[in-house]
Amino acid sequence: MSADKKKITIAIVDDHPIVLEGLQKVLMQAYDYVSTICFSTGGEFLNYIKKSGGGSDIVLIDITLPDINGIDLCREVKTLSAATCVLAFSNHNERSTIMKMLQNGASGYLLKNSSADEVVACINEALDGQIALSREAREIMAKPSARDLQVLPALTKREKEILKLVADGKTSAAIAAQLHVSPLTVETHRRNLMQKFNVKSMTAAVKVAMENGILG
Amino acid sequence: MSADKKKITIAIVDDHPIVLEGLQKVLMQAYDYVSTICFSTGGEFLNYIKKSGGGSDIVLIDITLPDINGIDLCREVKTLSAATCVLAFSNHNERSTIMKMLQNGASGYLLKNSSADEVVACINEALDGQIALSREAREIMAKPSARDLQVLPALTKREKEILKLVADGKTSAAIAAQLHVSPLTVETHRRNLMQKFNVKSMTAAVKVAMENGILG
DNA sequence: GTAAAAATACCGGAATACCAGTAGATCAAA
DNA sequence: TTTGATCTACTGGTATTCCGGTATTTTTAC
Structure with missing residues (x-):
């Protein structure tokens, strides 16, 4: 050279x-x-x-x-x-x-x-x-x-907020009270989160989120 | 000098x-x-x-x-x-x-x-x-x-095993079948895990475990 | 200004997790 | 060999999550 x-x-x-x-x-x-x-x-x-x-x-x-x-x-x-x-x-x-x-x-x-x-x-x-x-x-x-190719779901502000609270061990009722919304709304967000992460429980959703630095 | x-x-x-x-x-x-x-x-x-x-x-x-x-x-x-x-x-x-x-x-x-x-x-x-x-x-x-001072719970082999499976979204019944033990045994391990991590749900336990590199 | 996205909310019901307390079996170390 | 830790398992009951489908309102973006 x-x-x-x-x-x-x-x-x-x-x-x-x-x-x-x-x-x-x-x-x-x-x-x-x-x-x-x-x-x-x-x-x-x-x-x-x-x-x-x-x-x-x-x-x-x-x-x-x-x-x-x-x-x-x-x-x-x-x-x-x-x-x-x-x-x-x-x-x-x-x-x-x-x-x-x-x-x-x-x-x-x-x-x-x-x-x-x-x-x-x-x-x-x-x-x-x-x-x-x-x-x-x-x-x-x-x-x-496989992890590199896995497309991370785009979470909305509210979804991230609720995901964090769920990861802290809070129940839907507690989260609803804290955010001044209906517990049913929180339930809906939970379902959407699980769907986006393509998992069967919030426990698994928290794991995937942690792996990808979305949480904490 | x-x-x-x-x-x-x-x-x-x-x-x-x-x-x-x-x-x-x-x-x-x-x-x-x-x-x-x-x-x-x-x-x-x-x-x-x-x-x-x-x-x-x-x-x-x-x-x-x-x-x-x-x-x-x-x-x-x-x-x-x-x-x-x-x-x-x-x-x-x-x-x-x-x-x-x-x-x-x-x-x-x-x-x-x-x-x-x-x-x-x-x-x-x-x-x-x-x-x-x-x-x-x-x-x-x-x-x-605070995190530096927080003592990490020592988990047993079995507890780690079950924690991983829970984090994958598996139910107690599914885990029990996989490990050839009673679902009630799995429930007991869950409770012990929550107690050790000092949290109120497995979701929170998974978060803490991930934070500390206990889970993959 | 209108369409898309997000946040909100509801019902009923099945599945699952969590709680409190107890206890026999097994295994390794003191 | 005995003690302590671990793994196992149970009863019975309550709380919570998860599932399905649907729908109104508010924001955001083009």
């Missing part, structure tokens, strides 16, 4: 100083003409884009950040500066997370356990206009589990 | 090559007389201890490793080589995880978002024979939440 002749700018947004150090070291070794610029929060990077007018060629974004999640940050970056290639650099190995990043305009996804070579290879692919996934990310995308 | 005159050996066990690079860079800058040695699995490090007879002065261990968890690895390291100071270097910010590491003989706990200075300071403290916690780890230890 020949080094790029024109100077490229790589930004890194990660709140782990040690990771910042490691990436900088790896990138300096791999590229002759590169400048790296580090940020520990999403806000700092967005400010930089606005002030510098254009931003970096590449940005590596951690999913977990102190002020904003990497998925939303990715969308904002692409809105402000469409030319910037966003690569996720994260520990999250859920298929749904990778999907969300790509949906929001990311050019690729790197698991944090990627080797230095892999990181550099992915950056090159991204610069080349391709979608760059690290080895493990590719594997995750290749074999979706 | 004056640099140590005698040569110290720092081992790092982490399956993230970038973190390895970063730590190496930081340690090289901070210490004149230091040699670092990296491992990406717990097994590799244990082999190294056995072969080298004694191991390193300090070892930084990630909690999440491919072959063994950092807590068990810590215990094994201390058994093989009591003189080695173990420092956890992890993303896990649960109070219970920090407690478990300390219980198993760790000399300290560093969150991965620690600064380079903090890492060096903690290593020095550990070398000095003290317990070294990073700023955030100290904060976590200082204010335990």
Whole structure:
């Protein structure tokens, strides 16, 4: 892989100083003409884009950040500066997370356990206009589990509210009293919830909801 | 802080090559007389201890490793080589995880978002024979939440089995048939489960169990 | 302004879960 | 070997959920 002749700018947004150090070291070794610029929060990077007018060629974004999640940050970056290639650099190995990043305009996804070579290879692919996934990310995308394909039911506000109260062990009567509605209404919501989750009892509905982070 | 005159050996066990690079860079800058040695699995490090007879002065261990968890690895390291100071270097910010590491003989706990200075300071403290916690780890230890203090009920094999089936939406009759016992027995287990979790319905029990990773 | 979605509400009845208390059988550890 | 924990099982009764179908009102969105 020949080094790029024109100077490229790589930004890194990660709140782990040690990771910042490691990436900088790896990138300096791999590229002759590169400048790296580090940020520990999403806000700092967005400010930089606005002030510098254009931003970096590449940005590596951690999913977990102190002020904003990497998925939303990715969308904002692409809105402000469409030319910037966003690569996720994260520990999250859920298929749904990778999907969300790509949906929001990311050019690729790197698991944090990627080797230095892999990181550099992915950056090159991204610069080349391709979608760059690290080895493990590719594997995750290749074999979706049954759970990945299961479409989560869209719950209404009221349904979520009632689901939470049911999960707290409250009876329909107690919930009705608390929400100032008829117990019969609560019963209807329960039934709709079970239908949406495609389960036979609220116990199972709570389990599925917990698995998918809808509750708690 | 004056640099140590005698040569110290720092081992790092982490399956993230970038973190390895970063730590190496930081340690090289901070210490004149230091040699670092990296491992990406717990097994590799244990082999190294056995072969080298004694191991390193300090070892930084990630909690999440491919072959063994950092807590068990810590215990094994201390058994093989009591003189080695173990420092956890992890993303896990649960109070219970920090407690478990300390219980198993760790000399300290560093969150991965620690600064380079903090890492060096903690290593020095550990070398000095003290317990070294990073700023955030100290904060976590200082204010335990209600959930941290809540003692999880110890469930028997059978209880776990029945809890899982209940969470799948099965009725007592169905569970009884599956396990070849009386439905009345299943009812008794249900009641004991609710009592242990201190909740009023199995729905709530499932929620608490899911929150604490008892259920898949 | 109108159609779709959501929230509300009802009936009757069957199924199931929850409650309180008790107790024999089994098995592992002290 | 005896004690404690676990698993098993029962009686009898009450409370609650779940099922089916239906329908009005309020919000939301195009």
